[in-house]
Amino acid sequence: MNADPLKRKRQATANARALRASDTEPEYRFWGELRNRRLNGNKFTRQMPLGPYIVDFLCREKRLIVELDGAQHCDSEHDAIRDKWLNEHGYSVLRFWNNEVLHERRAVLGTLLAVLDGQISAPSPGLRFAPATLSPRGEEADNPGSARQ
Numbered sequence: 001m002n003a004d005p006l007k008r009k010r011q012a013t014a015n016a017r018a019l020r021a022s023d024t025e026p027e028y029r030f031w032g033e034l035r036n037r038r039l040n041g042n043k044f045t046r047q048m049p050l051g052p053y054i055v056d057f058l059c060r061e062k063r064l065i066v067e068l069d070g071a072q073h074c075d076s077e078h079d080a081i082r083d084k085w086l087n088e089h090g091y092s093v094l095r096f097w098n099n100e101v102l103h104e105r106r107a108v109l110g111t112l113l114a115v116l117d118g119q120i121s122a123p124s125p126g127l128r129f130a131p132a133t134l135s136p137r138g139e140e141a142d143n144p145g146s147a148r149q
Helices: 012-021 025-037 077-088 098-103 105-116
Strands: 045-050 053-059 064-069 092-097
Touching: 025 045, 025 053, 025 064, 025 098, 025 105, 053 077, 064 077, 064 098, 064 105, 077 092, 092 098, 092 105, 098 105
Parallel strands: 064 092
Antiparallel strands: 045 053, 053 064
């Protein structure tokens, strides 16, 4: 039996709720900038189950995931596997370090807006941006940074 790869794992919703209740300071501050469509009308959700993972912030309309990372994510093989899976399922992933959110929030928000507006669409290790490799319909993305419905 071939299960839907985007189906939530058992207990994923409860785990996501627990994460939302215990967010870190960078997540709390970043969420304050995103909630209620505050960032140019883009709707975000936080700590959202997506397939076998829980993503930090998700803009469903643009199929963009934003992850905030601490030092434990430096050169993480798990993150590379996770990003690949998300990219293959039509999601782009943009990562920021926690200290960037705390100390360079305007630059972080500017970069996020550039990705949302399609100004940044190519993979960038320095920026830590991994565009979707497949469209939501399972086809190769024409423009990898804008795999949208």
